[in-house]
Amino acid sequence: MSMAGNLRKVGSLRGVDSLRRVARLARRRPRVDLSHPARSPLGSAVVNCVTYRRGIRQSGSSDVRDAVRHVRKHGDGFVWLGLHEPSEREFADIADLFDLHPLAVEDAVLAHQRPKLEEYGETLFAVFKTCCYVDHAQLTATSEVVDTGEIMVFVGRDFVITVRHGRHGSLGHVREDLEASPEQLAKGPAAVLHAIADHVVDDYLKVTECVQSDIDQVEMEVFAKDGERADPGRIYQLKRELLEFKRAVVPLGRPVQTLATEPPPVVPPEIQAYFRDVSDHLLRVAEQVAAFDELLNSILQAHLAQVTVAQNADMRKITAWAAVIAVPTMVCGVYGMNFDYMPGLHARYGYAVLLAVIGALCFGLHRGFRRNGWL
Template structure:
C-alpha cells in the first residue's frame, strides 16, 4: 500500500506526486523522491523497481522479508534492512518483530514497512522542518529513518531493565524460585530478539561513517556516527542484561536447591521423632511376660510420658538447629 510519494528540491517539499510520475522527477539533479510503502504487494515492488531501477536481488529480499538486519551496496545505491521491535498491542509482555527495507539512491529513497503498524510520519515531518539538513538529499533521509528505528529500541530496553529489577527483588522470597526462573527465561528470549536486531545493524552502520563511505552518505557521516554510538550503547546494555539474567538464573537455582534442602531437613527431623515413638511402641508391643511395667498401675502413663518427653527433647534440638 502506498503511504505517500513526495518530491523534494533543494531541501524543501516540492509536491506530492503519483507513482507513475516518479521517473520524470528523479532525472532532476537537485531533486529526489521519497516514497513510503506499507506491506507492499509484488506488483507495487515491481512498479518501484521499474521507476527507480532497483537491483533485482534487493527487491527479492524485500519481497520475501524476514531478512537479517544489514546494509548492502548495489553499485551506487544502498539497500538497508532494519528490524522494528514493538510491544504486541494485545500483550505488552510479547514483542512484534516488523521490518523496514530502505532503498537509497542519489535521487530517491524508498521505504517498505512490513508487519508493523507504527509508521514514520514523524520522521518525514522532522526532515521537512530542517531543510538545511534535507539539502544533503537521500543520505540524510536514510539517517533519519535509521535514527527513528534505533530510538524505538530504548523504551523497550528500559522496560526490560524494569522487569529484571522486579524479578531480582523477588529472588529471595520463599516459594518463588520456579516462577522467577520461568520469568527470567521469558525475559531472556525477548532480550535476544532485541539483540538480533541491534548487533547486525551495528556492524552494517559502521560502514556509513568510517573508511570508504558510500557516495550517498557523503556529508552526513557525523549523523551516522551518532547512530552507531546509540547502537553501541544499546548493544553493551543488552550484553550486561544477559549476564545479569544468567547470574539471576543461577541464584534462583541455588535458592531452589536451598529450599529443597530445607524441606529434606524438616522431613528428616520429623522422621526421627516418629522413629523414636515407633521404637518405644514396638518394644512395649512385644508383650513379654517379664516386663514389670506392663503390670504396673502407672506403666501406661509412664510409657506415654517417656515417649512424649523424648519426642519433645528431639523437637527442641531440631528447632535449635533450625531443622524445624
C-alpha cells in the same frame, strides 16, 4: 445604500472569506497516518511519493514516474517513495523504474531479514529491524513484551525507497522532522537514511527503558519474601522476548559501523559524522541488552537456588519429625511383641514410666532439631 445592498455586500465578503479558507486548506499537504495498517489511497502499497529540491517539498503529482521524470529533468533533488508491505507484483514496476537488483527486491518483498547493508552498483540497500514495547498490565508467562517489524531502504543518487513491514515503525514523523530542517534534507537521500537509522535506534533506547522496568519488577518479586513461589515462566518469557530484541540490535552494529567509518559513495562525508552518533547509541543499547541477558540469567539461577533451599528446608522438617515419631514407634513396636519377660511389664507404674521416657526422648530430639534449625 439600501439594506438589500448592504446584505449583498456582507454576503459577498463572507463568500470571499470562504474561498480563502478553502484555498488555505487546499495548500495544506495531506497527512497520511502511516501507522495504520490499511493501504493508502495513493496505491495498493504506496504510502507516499514526494519530490524534494534543495530540501523543500515540491508540490505536484504523486505519480512515481512523473516524480522521477521531474527530478531527472532538472538534475537536482530526489524522490522519496514510501511503501507498506508491497507484493512482488506491486513492486515489479518500481524495481524496473529504479533499476533495483533482483536479490534486494526479493528481500524487500519477502521481509524476515537480518539487519544488513548491501551495495548493488550505485544503489545502497539497508535493512533495519524495528522494535516497539508492548504495554501490558501485568507480565505473565505468555505476555508479548517486544514487537518487531522491518524497514528496508533503497538509497540511490536521486531516490530513496522505504519499504515497511509490520504494524508499527511509522516514518511519518521522521518525514515531518526532516521537512522542518530543509538544510539537513538538502544533503540528499543519505540524510533520509541517517534519519531512519536514528529513528530506529531511538526506539531501541525506549524499549530498553521499558524492559528495564519489567526486569526490576521480576527481580524484586524473586528476592522478596516467599520469592521461591514466583512464576519462573515469567522470567523465561522475558528472556525469550529479550532474545528477539537482541536479534534486532546486535546484527545492526556492523552495518552502522560501516556507514560511520567506510561509507559507500552514495553517503557523503558530511553525513558520515551523523552515523557515528547513531553507532554510539546503538553500542549503548547492545551493552544494555547484554547486561539484561546476564541479569536474567542470574535472576533465574537465584530463583532456582531459592526453590532448592526451600525444598531442602522442607525435607529437613520432614526428616526431623520422622525422627521424633520414630521413638514412640520403636518403643511401641518392641513392647508389642508379647514376650512374658520384659522390663516393667508387670510393674505398677511401668506404663507411666514408659510414657515419660518416650516423652523425654521426643522432647530432647525436638529441642535438638530446633537448635540446629531443622524445625
